[in-house]
Amino acid sequence: MALLEVNNLSISFGGLRAVGDFNLKIEKGELYGLIGPNGAGKTTVFNLLTGVYKPDEGIIKLDGQDITRKNTIEINHAGIARTFQNIRLFKQLSVIDNVKVGLSERIKYSLFESIFHVGSYKAKEKEMEEEALRLLKVFDLDGEKDILASNLPYGKQRKLEIARAMATDPKLLLLDEPAAGMNPNETKELMETIALVRREFDMTILLIEHDMKLVSGICEKLTVLNFGRVLCQGETKEVLADPEVIKAYIGD
Amino acid sequence: MSFLTYLINGLSLGSIYAIIALGYTMVYGIAKMLNFAHGDFIMVGCYIIFSVSAALSGNPIIGILIAIVLCTLLGITTEFVAYRPLRGAASPLAVLITAIGVSYLLENVALLIFGADIKSFTSVVKWEGITLFDGQLKIQGVTIVTIVVSIVILIVLQLFINKTKQGQAMLAASEDKGAAALMGINVNRTIMLTFAIGSALAAIAGALLCSAYPSLSPYTGAMPGIKAFVAAVLGGIGSIPGAMIGGLVLGIVEILSKTYISSQLSDAIVFGILVIVLLVKPTGILGKKIQEKV
Amino acid sequence: MSKTKRDNLITYGIVILAFIIFQVLSATGNLSSHMKGLLVPMTYYAVIAVALNLCVGILGELSIGHCGFMCIGAFTSAFFSKVTEEVLPTAPRFIIAFIIGIAFAALFGFLIGIPVLRLKGDYLAIVTLAFGEIIKNVINAFYVGVDSHGLHFSMKNAMELNMEEDGQVIINGAMGITGTPHDSNFAIGIAVLLISLFVVLNLINSRDGRAIMAVRDNYIAAEASGINVTRYKMMAFTISAAIAGAAGVLFSHNITTLTASSQYFGYNASIMILVYVVLGGIGNIRGSVIAACILYLLPELLRGLNTYRMLIYSIVLIVMMIVNWSPKVIEWRKRTFGNLLKKSGKEMA
Numbered sequence: 001m002a003l004l005e006v007n008n009l010s011i012s013f014g015g016l017r018a019v020g021d022f023n024l025k026i027e028k029g030e031l032y033g034l035i036g037p038n039g040a041g042k043t044t045v046f047n048l049l050t051g052v053y054k055p056d057e058g059i060i061k062l063d064g065q066d067i068t069r070k071n072t073i074e075i076n077h078a079g080i081a082r083t084f085q086n087i088r089l090f091k092q093l094s095v096i097d098n099v100k101v102g103l104s105e106r107i108k109y110s111l112f113e114s115i116f117h118v119g120s121y122k123a124k125e126k127e128m129e130e131e132a133l134r135l136l137k138v139f140d141l142d143g144e145k146d147i148l149a150s151n152l153p154y155g156k157q158r159k160l161e162i163a164r165a166m167a168t169d170p171k172l173l174l175l176d177e178p179a180a181g182m183n184p185n186e187t188k189e190l191m192e193t194i195a196l197v198r199r200e201f202d203m204t205i206l207l208i209e210h211d212m213k214l215v216s217g218i219c220e221k222l223t224v225l226n227f228g229r230v231l232c233q234g235e236t237k238e239v240l241a242d243p244e245v246i247k248a249y250i251g252d
Numbered sequence: 253m254s255f256l257t258y259l260i261n262g263l264s265l266g267s268i269y270a271i272i273a274l275g276y277t278m279v280y281g282i283a284k285m286l287n288f289a290h291g292d293f294i295m296v297g298c299y300i301i302f303s304v305s306a307a308l309s310g311n312p313i314i315g316i317l318i319a320i321v322l323c324t325l326l327g328i329t330t331e332f333v334a335y336r337p338l339r340g341a342a343s344p345l346a347v348l349i350t351a352i353g354v355s356y357l358l359e360n361v362a363l364l365i366f367g368a369d370i371k372s373f374t375s376v377v378k379w380e381g382i383t384l385f386d387g388q389l390k391i392q393g394v395t396i397v398t399i400v401v402s403i404v405i406l407i408v409l410q411l412f413i414n415k416t417k418q419g420q421a422m423l424a425a426s427e428d429k430g431a432a433a434l435m436g437i438n439v440n441r442t443i444m445l446t447f448a449i450g451s452a453l454a455a456i457a458g459a460l461l462c463s464a465y466p467s468l469s470p471y472t473g474a475m476p477g478i479k480a481f482v483a484a485v486l487g488g489i490g491s492i493p494g495a496m497i498g499g500l501v502l503g504i505v506e507i508l509s510k511t512y513i514s515s516q517l518s519d520a521i522v523f524g525i526l527v528i529v530l531l532v533k534p535t536g537i538l539g540k541k542i543q544e545k546v
Numbered sequence: 547m548s549k550t551k552r553d554n555l556i557t558y559g560i561v562i563l564a565f566i567i568f569q570v571l572s573a574t575g576n577l578s579s580h581m582k583g584l585l586v587p588m589t590y591y592a593v594i595a596v597a598l599n600l601c602v603g604i605l606g607e608l609s610i611g612h613c614g615f616m617c618i619g620a621f622t623s624a625f626f627s628k629v630t631e632e633v634l635p636t637a638p639r640f641i642i643a644f645i646i647g648i649a650f651a652a653l654f655g656f657l658i659g660i661p662v663l664r665l666k667g668d669y670l671a672i673v674t675l676a677f678g679e680i681i682k683n684v685i686n687a688f689y690v691g692v693d694s695h696g697l698h699f700s701m702k703n704a705m706e707l708n709m710e711e712d713g714q715v716i717i718n719g720a721m722g723i724t725g726t727p728h729d730s731n732f733a734i735g736i737a738v739l740l741i742s743l744f745v746v747l748n749l750i751n752s753r754d755g756r757a758i759m760a761v762r763d764n765y766i767a768a769e770a771s772g773i774n775v776t777r778y779k780m781m782a783f784t785i786s787a788a789i790a791g792a793a794g795v796l797f798s799h800n801i802t803t804l805t806a807s808s809q810y811f812g813y814n815a816s817i818m819i820l821v822y823v824v825l826g827g828i829g830n831i832r833g834s835v836i837a838a839c840i841l842y843l844l845p846e847l848l849r850g851l852n853t854y855r856m857l858i859y860s861i862v863l864i865v866m867m868i869v870n871w872s873p874k875v876i877e878w879r880k881r882t883f884g885n886l887l888k889k890s891g892k893e894m895a
Contacts, residue, residue, distance in 0.1 A: 050770060076772035088767035090760045092829075101760040104753045105772040111781065114752035115745050121752070128753070168772050286668060288817070334864055337872035345608065346871035349824045352817055353867065356860035364853055478675070478813065485672050514701070516720070520683035523676035530673055531661050 001064055003028045003204050004172055009048055009058030018044045019228045022058070026172070026221075031198060032206045033219030033236070037248060041228040042208045043085060046176055049206075050082050051075045063171055077105065079171035083161045085180055085208075091150035095141055098149050098160055099132040102167025107131065132167070138200055139163045139193065155186040159193055166201060173197065175207040179214050187211075191218055212249070216240055224248065256389060258511050259504065264395040264464060266503020267402035271457040272480030273487070273495035274409060275450030281426040281490035282446045283339075285347045289330065289354035291477015293451050297323045297458030298468050299362055302373055312376035312459075319455040327451025328444055330354055335447075336440070355474070362470035375463035394463045401460065405453065406496050413492065422446060426490060479506075482526050488539025497537055501525070554747045557832040558740060564839070565736045580846075588842050589735025590616075590796040595822040595838035596742045596831055597789035602820070603829030604750060605782035606762030607663070608671040610816045611678025615651045615787040617811040619794025621685055621717065623647030624726040624804050628716055629692060631727055640729040644738075644795050651791020652784050654681070659783040663776065675813045685806040690717040722805035723798070730800035738796055739835070742789045746831055749785065758782045825866065 002025045009022040019041045026032045034042050047053045049060060051072040060068045067078050081102075090098050107128045113119040136142040139159045144152060149160060158178060165173055178194070179187045191214065197203050209215045215222065215236070222239040224231040226248045232239050239245060272294065279287050297319040304315035334354050338347040379393030413419035424432040425442045433439050454473075461476060462468055479502060487498025505525055510518040535541060568585060571577045594616055601609045623643040630639055658677050665673055689700040693713035700706035704715050717723055749755040758778045760768040765775050798804045808814060819838075826837030848855035869875055 052766075072769040073772055073774055076770060082770050084767065084770075088764045088770075090763035090767065092763050093756065093759055097756050097759075100753075101756050101768070101773065102771050104757055107753070109753060111754055114754040115748055115785075117748050117752070124753075164767075164771060280668075286671070334868070337868050337874060340873045341871040342873075343824075343828055343871065345602070345820075345824050345828060346867055348608075349821055350864050350867040352821060353860050353863035356856060357864065360857040360860060364857065474814075482672065482676065485669065489668075514687060516687040517683060517701075520680045520687075523679045523683075526676050527661065527673055527680075530665060530669060534665055534669060536669075 002026060003030075003063055004049075004206070005059075005061040006049070007059045007061075009045070009060065010056050011044065011048060011053055012056060017228055019048065019225075022225075022228075022230060023233075024223060026204060026206060028204055029198075029202060030204055030221060031194070031219050032204075033215040033222045034206060034208045034225065035210060035212065035215050035222055036225035036231070038210065040225040042210075042225055043176060044228075045225070046082065046174055046208065049075075049174065050080060076168055076170075079169075080174060081165035081168045081170035081172075082174035083158070083165055083176055083178060085176045087154075087157050087161055089149040089157055089161060089164075091148065093149055094146050095149055095152065095160055096129075096132050096136060096145040098164050099135050099167045100128055102164040103128050103131055106167075106169055135163050135167055138196065155182065155189060158182075158186075158190060162193065162197065166197065166203075171204065173203050173205045175205060177208050177210070179209060179211055187214060194218060212240070257391075258507050260391055260395060262504035262507035263500060264398045264503070265507055266483075266500035267398045268457050268461050268464070268499075269476065269480045269483045269503050270402050270496045270499025271405055271453050271460070272476060273483040273499045274405065274492060275453040275457075276477075276481050277484040277487070277489055277492065277495040278422070278446050279450045280484065282422060282443055283331075283335065285335065285344070286351065286481070287335075287450075288348065288351040288477075289358060290450065290454060291473035291475070291480070292355050292358040293323050293327065293454035293473065294458035294461060294476060295362060295468075295470060295473035296326060296358060297455030298373060298462045298472060299366060300455075301376065301459055301462070302371060302468060305374060312374075312378075316376060316456070316459050319459065320452045323451045323455035323458075324448045327447045327454075331444055331447040336443075359470045359474070366470065368469065371468040373462040373466040373468045375466060376459050377463050392464075394460070398460045398464065401456065402496070402499075405456070406492070409449075409492055418442070418445060479522065482523065485536055486526050486529055488536030490540075491536070491538040494536060494538035550751055553832070554751075557743060557747065557835070560832065561736060561740055561743065561835065565732070568732065584843060584846055585732040586730050586735045586796060586800045588839050589732065589739050590793040590800075591819065591822065591842045592835045592838040593735075593739050593742050593796065594790050594793040594819050595826065595834040596739070596746055597786045597793065598819050599823045599826070599829065599831055599834040600746050600749075600782060600789070601786040602823055603827075603831075603834075604746075604755070604762065605758055605779060605786070607779070607783070608668070608820075609674040609783075609786075610671050610813055610820060611674035611676070611681075612786070612790050612819055613811045613813075613815040614674075614678035614681035615655055615790035616794035616797065617678075617681055617685060617806055618654050619647035619651040619791025620798035620804060620811075621723065621794075621806070622650040622791075623795040624723045624798035625690070625716055627727050627729065627799065628723060628725065636727070636729060639727075640734075640799065643729070643799065644792060647795035647798075648788045648791045651794065652788035655784040655787020655790075656780065659780050659787075663779045663783060675816070678811070678813055678816055682806045682808070682811045685717070685722075686720045688717055689715065689719050691715045720805060722803055724803045726798055726801070726804060728799060728802075730796045735796055738792055742792060743831065743835070745785070745789065750831075754778065754781060821863065825863075 004024065004026040006022060006024040010020045011018055022045060034045060036042055048055050051070055054069050059066065062078055062080060065078060067075050090101060107124050109120045109124045113121045133142055136145055141156060141160055141163060152160060178190055182190060219236050221234065222236050223233045224239060224245050231248055232242045232245050276290055300319040300322055301315040304318050305312055308314060334350050335347055338350055341347060375394055377394040377397045381391050381393040381396060383390050413422060421437045421442045424437055425439050429439050483498035483502045484495045486501060487494030502522055506518050506522050509521040529537065572582060594612060598609065598612045601607055623646050626646045627639060627643045662670055662673050687701050689704050689707055691698045691707040691709045691713050693710040695710065698707040698709055704718055757773050760773055761775050761778050769775055822838040822841050823834050825841065826833030845855050845859050
C-alpha cells in the first residue's frame with residue numbers, strides 16, 4: 001500500500017479550476033518532486049493535502065486512512081507536516097522553543113500541571129528538552145538554541161522550519177519551495193539537509209520546486225503540473241525527457 | 253405619529269454619527285490606526301464655536317468656519333507631531349496609545365481653559381423647523397439641517413474620492429502604501445489630507461451634535477467618538493457608504509431603544525448590535541473579506 | 547538555575563521588596579493616610595495589568611474591555627460577601643468570595659471569548675470594548691434583592707423586585723452594592739498579585755504557554771504543527787479574564803459603595819490598563835507590574851499640581867511613546883549612542 005494516495009482531487013475558485021483530476025501515489029521512503037511553472041497549482045495541492053482548502057472532489061488517503069476534508073490540525077496529527085514557501089517561524093520564540101511547540105502534541109501534560117509546575121511537569125519538560133536538543137543537533141542548530149528564531153540567518157531559518165516539522169513526528173514531510181530565495185551555496189546545503197532527513201528519520205518527502213536542477217538532482221519520481229492538471233508523472237529521468245514537459249517549461 | 257418623530261430623531265442622531273464615522277473610516281482606511289482622539293476633535297470644534305459666538309454674538313456661520321479651519325489645522329498638526337513619527341513602528345499599539353495620549357491632552361487642555369462645568373450651547377440652526385399633519389408631527393430645524401448636511405457631505409466625499417486625483421491617491425494609498433509610493437503618490441501628503449478632511453468633518457459634526465444636544469463639557473466628544481467608531485466598524489471600516497449606513501443604523505437603534513426599551517440599556521443594545529453584525533459578517537456590513545494567503 | 551527561573555525570582559523579589567518598603571514606611575509613620583489609601587488600588591491595578599498582558603502580550607490579541615471582567619468579579623464577589631456577611635466568618639467568606647469572583651469572570655471570559663476570538667485585530671478590539679460596555683450597562687440596570695423566599699431579580703427598578711417586608715436590596719441598579727465588608731488590605735493585595743504572577747509566569751514556561759505564543763506569532767504555522775489554535779486562544783483569554791476577576795474582588799472589598807461606573811469599569815478604565823501594559827513592555831510581565839504601580843501612583847502623587855497633572859501625564863505619555871517606538875528615533879538613538887559605545891571601546895583598546 002502506498003503511503004500517500006490521492007485520487008481525482010479537484011478544487012475550483014470562483015469558477016476557475018485551480019487543480020483538476022489530480023492523482024498521486026507516494027511509496028514509503030520516496031523523495032517525490034512536484035514541479036511545474038509558476039501558477040500551475042503546486043501550492044494549492046499542498047493546501048489541499050494539509051486541509052487549508054477542502055477539495056470539491058477526490059480522496060486523500062494517508063497510510064490507508066482517509067484524511068480528505070479533515071482540518072489542518074487533524075491532518076498534522078494523522079502524520080503530515082509541512083514547511084511554507086515564505087518561511088513561517090514563531091519569530092518571538094527561541095530556536096529551541098520553536099521545536100518544542102512542534103513536540104507539544106506528542107509530549108503532553110495537563111493545563112493544571114502547566115500552571116502550577118507540579119505532577120509530571122518536570123519529567124515531561126526534561127524529556128521535551130532532550131528531544132528538542134536531539135533534533136537541533138541533527139540540523140546543526142544546537143549552538144543557536146537560545147536565540148530568537150527571527151535572528152537566525154535565512155538558511156538556518158529554513159532548517160529550523162524543517163526541524164519543527166520533524167518534531168511532530170510525521171509520516172510524510174511536505175516542503176514548499178525550500179530553495180526559494182537561496183543562493184547556490186545555501187541551496188547546496190539545503191540539498192544535504194534533505195538527504196540527511198531521509199537518512200536520519202527514514203522520511204518520505206514530497207517537495208515542490210520550480211528549480212528543475214534541484215529537483216533532478218535529488219528526486220526519484222516527479223509529477224509535473226501545468227494549469228492545474230497532471231502533465232506527466234513517473235521516474236525523474238523519463239519525466240524530464242518528455243517533450244510535453246520541455247514544452248511547458250521552455251515554451252514553443 | 254410619535255414613532256415617526258423618534259425615527260426622524262434617530263435618523264438625525266445617526267447622521268451625526270455618520271459624519272464622525274466618515275472621518276474615522278477614512279483615517280483608519282489609510283493610516284490603519286484607531287484614532288481615539290477623533291471624538292475629542294468634536295469637542296474642540298464645539299468649544300471654538302462656543303467661544304466665537306460668545307465673542308462676536310453674531311452669525312454662527314463665522315464660528316463654524318473658524319472651527320473647521322482650526323480643527324483642520326489641529327488635525328494636521330497632530331498627525332505630523334504625534335502620529336507620523338510612529339508610522340512603521342514595531343507594534344501597532346504604539347500609535348494607538350499615542351492617540352489615547354492626544355485624547356487625554358485635548359480633554360485636559362479644554363478642562364484648563366473652560367473648566368469642568370457644563371456649558372449650555374446655543375444651537376447654530378436658528379430655523380424653528382416644520383410642522384406636518386396639523387401639528388401632529390413637528391420636525392426641528394436642526395434635525396432637518398443635520399440630515400441634509402450629512403447627505404451633502406456623503407455625495408461630495410464620494411465625488412471627491414472617485415473623481416479627483418487626490419481622492420484616487422487616497423484609495424491607492426489605503427490599498428497598498430508601498431505600491432502607491434512607487435506609483436509616484438506622496439503618501440505622507442495623502443495621509444495628511446485625510447486627517448485634514450476627517451478633522452474638518454469632526455468640527456461640522458460637533459456643531460450639529462451640540463445644536464441638537466446643547467450641553468458642552470471637555471468629555472462631550474468621547475462617547476459619540478466611540479459610537480461613531482462602532483458605526484464605522486459596523487458598516488465595514490474603510491467603506492464610505494458603510495460608515496453612512498453604520499451611523500444611521502446606530503442612531504436609529506439608539507433612539508428607538510431609549511424610547512421603547514430602556515434608556516439605561518440603550519448603549520448595551522447599540523454595542524450588542526455591533527457584536528451580532530460582526531459575528532455574522534466579521535468585516536462589517538459593506539466590508540471586504542480578507543483572507544491570509546498560505 | 548536557568549535564566550527564566552532567575553528572572554521570575556527577581557520579579558517576585560521586587561514585589562516582596564516593595565511590600566516590605568511600604569510596610570516599613572507605614573509603620574514608621576512616613577506614609578500619609580492618602581498614600582495608604584492608594585496601596586490596595588495599586589495592587590489590583592497591577593493584577594489586572596498582568597491579566598491584560600497575558601491577553602495582549604502573550605496571546606497577542608488587543609482587548610479594550612478587560613475592566614468588564616474586573617466588574618464581573620467585583621459584583622459577583624461583593625454580592626456573595628454582602629449576603630453571607632452575618633453568616634460566615636471573615637476568612638472563609640473572603641476566600642469563597644475570591645473563588646466566586648474568579649469563577650464568574652472566567653465563565654464570562656469563556657462565553658465572550660467564543661464569539662470574540664473568531665475576529666481579528668482591530669475588529670476583535672472593538673468587540674471587546676463593546677462587551678465591556680455591555681457588562682457595565684447591564685449591571686447598571688440590574689436589581690437583585692433577597693428575602694425569606696430567596697432571590698428576586700429585576701431589570702427595571704427596586705420596586706419591581708416584589709419582596710416581603712424583610713427584603714433587602716443587594717444590587718440596586720446604578721446605585722450598585724453598598725456596604726460590602728472591607729476585607730481587602732495591602733497584604734492580601736500583594737498575595738493576590740504574587741499568585742497572579744506565579745500563574746502567568748509558570749504558564750509562559752510551559753507547553754501550553756509556548757503553544758499560546760506560537761498562535762500569536764503565526765497561527766497558520768501553529769495549526770500546521772498540530773496546535774489547536776481556538777483551544778489555546780480560549781485558554782489564554784479565559785485565564786486572563788479570571789485574573790482580572792481577582793482584581794475585581796480586591797476592588798469591591800476595598801470600597802464602600804460599588805457602582806458599575808465608567809470611571810472604574812468603562813472603556814476608558816480598560817484603556818488606562820492598556821497604557822500600563824504598553825509602557826511596561828508588551829509581553830513583559832514584570833514591566834506591567836512596575837508600570838502599573840508607577841503610573842497609578844504618579845498622577846495621584848502629582849495631586850499637588852492638581853489641574854496640570856493630567857496634562858503633564860498626557861504629554862509624558864505621548865513623548866514616551868514616540869521616544870520608545872518611533873523607528874526614526876530608534877535609528878537615531880542607535881547611531882548616536884552606538885557611536886559613543888564604539889568610541890569608548892576604541893579608547894579602552
